[in-house]
Amino acid sequence: MFKILEESDIIALYSDVTESFKGSLRWLNCFMKRYKLSLRRHTKVSQKLLQQTEELLENFCQYVMHLRIENSYELCNIFNMDEMPVYFDMASNFTINPKGDKTIHIRCTSNEKNCFTVMLTCMGSSYPPICIFKEKRMPHGEHLPTGIIVWFQENGWMDANLMKDYINYFKDAVISRPRTPKMMVYDSFRGHLYDSIKKDFHEIGFDLAVIPDGLTSICQPLDITINKPFKDNL
Incomplete structure (x- = not known):
């Protein structure tokens, strides 16, 4: 938002706003509420079906x-x-952690990308x-x-x-x-x-x-x- 307010066109239209704008947490919360935005946990990319x-x-x-x-x-x-x-x-994507911590770590064995293949037949x-x-x-x-x-x-x-x-x-x-x-x-x-x-x-x-x-x-x-x-x- 600060970068947008530095654009010449925006300054010409909203000079009074650009000088007084404060990027506070309250402004951010109101902006997200107004546009129905929320913080979400990361999800996997879903498979997109073909048009046909x-x-x-x-x-x-x-x-x-x-x-x-x-x-x-x-x-x-x-x-x-x-x-x-x-x-x-x-x-797992979840862990037990003290309240208030901003950074949450999940203990692993550094093998989360190592895999093998299983073939199932039924x-x-x-x-x-x-x-x-x-x-x-x-x-x-x-x-x-x-x-x-x-x-x-x-x-x-x-x-x-x-x-x-x-x-x-x-x-x-x-x-x-x-x-x-x-x-x-x-x-x-x-x-x-x-x-x-x-x-x-x-x-x-x-x-x-x-x-x-x-x-x-x-x-x-x-x-x-x-x-x-x-x-x-x-």
């Missing part, structure tokens, strides 16, 4: 319905998979989570807990090579029902979209329903209902 969301959503729904009518999938043969980052230090029941760590191989002397699958990748993320491992894993998981029509629903992450990956899925009897880019927050069941409770439990 309704059209994309309608086309995707029709495609899935067409697959279901054509192949008559049993519900236990409709699969959904999704990857998500899990942070080693999942610090259908009628869930499959064991697959954890992908940022390593080339299993560190010497480490022992894995039961009930999870651990893979390694240099960046700690899913790529085309690990997608082939994932398909081989499912090849063993569904070997008892090779001729039953099955559908896999996943998002349009780049590692999912290689022609070789789609071909490998089709070879083990999976039809693919790829969620269009921008519709994950609407059409990805794991993202909507499972990922947050999973992280909350962690």
